[in-house]
Amino acid sequence: MxxxxxxxxxxxxxxxxxxxxxxxxxxxxxxxxxxxxxxxxxxxxxxxxxxxxxxxxxxxxxxxxxxxxxxxxxxxxxxxxxxxxxxxxxxxxxxxxxxxxxxxxxxxxxxxxxxxxxxxxxxxxxxxxxxxxxxxxxxxxxxxxxxxxxxxxxxxxxxxxxxxxxxxxxxxxxxxxxxxxxxxxxxxxxxxxxxxxxxxxxxxxxxxxxxxxxxxxxxxxxxxxxxxxxxxxxVNQSPNVWRKDVKRLRMKLYSAKKYGLDQAAELWIGPRAKPEAFWAHVEGWLGYIKQVRGEGDAVLSKLCKQAIEANPNSSDWIQEHAYMMHEFDLFLSHASEDKPRVRKLYEKLVGLDVKVFFDESSITWGDSIVDQINIGLMKSNFFVPFLSSTFAAKGWTNKELNSAISININRKGRILPICDHDFHVGQNYPLLADILYESWPGPDADEEAKLNEIADKLLAAAERAKHPQ
Incomplete structure (x- = not known):
């Protein structure tokens, strides 16, 4: 005092x-x-x-x-x-x-x-x-x-x-x-x-x-x-960073990689500028882009990878995000009881060259199931849950869903639910009630035609996501 x-x-x-x-x-x-x-x-x-x-x-x-x-x-x-x-x-x-x-x-x-x-x-x-x-x-x-x-x-x-x-x-x-x-x-x-x-x-x-x-x-x-x-x-659509700002940051990272931090600091900040100040400026920009575009964003991941190439001593979070590049277009989440039906959709998607995280093909003998699921969630552009009464009753599938909601909180339109024909979304998942979903065909419907329709829509979503700003 x-x-x-x-x-x-x-x-x-x-x-x-x-x-x-x-x-x-x-x-x-x-x-x-x-x-x-x-x-x-x-x-x-x-x-x-x-x-x-x-x-x-x-x-x-x-x-x-x-x-x-x-x-x-x-x-x-x-x-x-x-x-x-x-x-x-x-x-x-x-x-x-x-x-x-x-x-x-x-x-x-x-x-x-x-x-x-x-x-x-x-x-x-x-x-x-x-x-x-x-x-x-x-x-x-x-x-x-x-x-x-x-x-x-x-x-x-x-x-x-x-x-x-x-x-x-x-x-x-x-x-x-x-x-x-x-x-x-x-x-x-x-x-x-x-x-x-x-x-x-x-x-x-x-x-x-x-x-x-x-x-x-x-x-x-x-x-x-x-x-x-x-x-x-x-803000014409969802808030986004300026393309010119991303381009300018890429130029700064290129300068740092080619000429070193000392010269990059003088080039971008001014004479006698310290490399620590320059790198704090770079990491500030990366943090800004992360806040706006969200975790797991492809543009952010590429920038973080460039940052590590320019400065191997980058902050831990930058090193983590450098390897979050989306390897998968879709993450198919389902209860084990629904696997035979979801497998049919998976096979159609693979036939369309869509990269899918599907447990029986993406997790192999000796892998940690928890680790692989978490990696798959972070490295997938879209989360596609098959919502059913068995899905809602399982603890693990609900953990996957909650993780996906958390990861995609700043990335609108990244959760694409598919609901069983007799499943009520609003009663079971109020947070998803305002999200448009696809319905799995009932016993009297043409399952083949509906699966083709769903697969085509998922392919279109995956293609759009491959060309971010």
Whole structure:
């Protein structure tokens, strides 16, 4: 615990720079961000007070930045498949929140601190009259102070039946309706390409009333049929990374492999850049792609393999993902009692050159069944469970299904159920109730024709998956 005289010394020197280390870090897009990292007793005081702020702060569902369990990905997912999207950026978000605003927050009814305590806390949390990027208190304070702006914007969104979210300084409105609301956008030109956007009066007033400015250079409207981007992800369908970003990362990995980490660091970051900083940048990009595209993704697997070739000392998770390249198109999951029927489908798929993980052909004498099943799940593009009363009653088949759901949580459309003719999905597996499934033919149906139909559909799915972005 810090002694009172120690705290007094820290407060006396917060503005001198003695308790901050300032440095630049590269952004994903190539430019840099200035970070003010607190040191010593000030860092300790901020860390402890940050925990208090988190107890007070109750984030609204439309706030995705600096909130546990939410991210740039959840923010982007909220706006996928919309007719139009409006992106607005708060100019100098942390920098526009100074000592007076922070002190006023601490004196408000939310905290109720007296003048002296509020002044002390505001001095702890600000540096050179701004929220320092690098302080653990800054993100939550920024969200708290942006609350009035959020309140105005969500009110506007609700009135116009729009979707609204904020990720730090990145504000997004979207709609499934063709009509663009004049309360948000007064006009724009040209009709296509990069546009000049004039925002609506009520939207402009919301920013002025909340003492925030709009970064006009980053204001953009994205229409249906164009590439729509939210928090860096393409959201026309499911959120995805930019093709150019994947290509650029491949170039960085190629440079590292051919010229070594030292030269690659200077080439991609700048003169005197350290190889450790370059590799941290590379692994950060790989982690970003993993978060967006999900475990077992073919693009991620190839990139991780390139990373190991460039640097054999890559993190353990990268080494694991390098060998997750999909060897199988489909994983056929079934209860042993259903094997004779599922075998018929397997044989048809093999005849179509579909690569199938099927236990009796993929697990051999001496193999660990558990290990091979887990490897098969990770290395298969699609999980195809044959759902029946015997499947539902078995512990092992349900473990397979739960593992597949976990692996594919960020990869929509990767679970392709086949249901026995008398099996009720909703009653047995509510999580799968909204997934379209194929039905296995009943005793009076033409089994051969139905099996051919199912096999052709699975072949088509496998072919589509072989050409990821």
């Amino acid at each position: 810090m002694r009172p005289d120690g705290l007094f010394h820290v407060l006396k020197n917060t503005e001198t720079g003695k308790y901050y280390k300032t440095f630049e870090i590269p952004k994903k897009r190539g430019d840099t961000r200035s970070i003010d990292k607190p040191l010593g007793g000030l860092a300790m005081a901020q860390e402890r007070f940050a925990a208090v702020l988190l107890e007070v702060y109750n984030p609204k569902p439309f706030v995705h930045g600096y909130v546990r369990g939410r991210s740039f990905l959840s923010n982007a997912q909220y706006h996928q498949k919309q007719r139009w999207i409006l992106n607005i950026d708060i100019e100098d978000f942390f920098g526009s929140i100074g000592f007076a605003r922070v002190r006023g927050l601490f004196m408000s009814t939310l905290f109720g601190y007296n003048d002296r305590v509020a002044t002390i806390l505001a001095r702890i949390c600000t540096y050179q009259n701004r929220l320092p990027q690098g302080a653990k208190t800054s993100p939550t304070l920024a969200n708290l102070i942006a609350h009035n702006l959020d309140k105005e914007l969500i009110s506007l969104a609700a009135k116009e039946n729009l979707r609204f979210s904020r990720y730090a300084d990145d504000i997004t409105f979207s709609s499934s309706s063709k009509k663009i609301r004049t309360s948000l956008i007064k006009e724009w030109e040209p009709e296509y390409g990069e546009r000049e956007v004039e925002l609506g009066k009520r939207l402009e007033e919301a920013f002025r009333a909340s003492s925030f400015n709009i970064n006009r250079d980053k204001t953009r409207i994205q229409l249906f049929g164009e590439r729509q981007v939210v928090t860096g992800l393409i």
